[in-house]
Amino acid sequence: MFTGIIEEVGRVQAVRRGARSAVLQIAANTVTADLNIGDSVAVNGVCLTVTELTSGGFAADVMPETLSRSNLGALAPGGRVNLERALAANGRFGGHIVSGHIDGVGRVQATRRDDNAIWYEIAAAPQLLRYVVEKGSIAVDGISLTVARVNAAGFAVSVIPHTAAATTLTERRAGDSVNLECDILAKYVEKLLAPQAMPQSGLTREFLREHGF
Secondary structure (H helix, E strand, O other), rough: EEEOOOOOEEEEEEEEOOOOOOOEEEEOOOOOOOOOOOOEEEOOEEEEEEEEEEOOOEEEEEEEHHHHHOOOOOOOOOOOOEEEEEEOOOOOOOOOEEEEOEEEEEEEEEEEEEEEEEEEEOOHHHHHOOOOOOOEEEOOOOOEEEEEOOOOOOOEEEHHHHHHHOOOOOOOOOOOOEEEEEEEHHHHHHHHHHHHHHHHOOOOHHHHHOOOO
């Protein structure tokens, strides 16, 4: 599990492509401090397993499903990526629950400055937007952000200077793709409220309303 608090911006050293897969070689310093083969690292929000450690970074396999669901397929040597190690049991929970399992790719529509903040307007598919709520959480390229506005076509987030400086967001321009992971709690609630789940769970909309949800 991750929290969406980026620890380091790494750099792609090499991309070895298979027929429908890839192996990423990432240059990094901070996240490799206590990293072991088999550990999980979120790369632009995508949970990858470390398969090789080097003096200056690590390598990870990327399977076809991951390439089809994320923007990792567009990475090239020299590109910068957001990195976060999996949360340790005694770690501080600074963001929100992030699984590293990308729901889909959004597209930056516009950016604009607002005093010390930067606004990002991001278009997303309806099947993703159903889980996006105003003042809720969303991970954009692995970054835990608060949804400021949402409509039928997309949503907007406002980014503080620290987040802009500590991540790759300032490199994103209109038309660029970003990895999106919606709040996992919303997906579980939807599953529990599905008609076929009601008789078994006993959870109903009336029960939720009665208890303040």
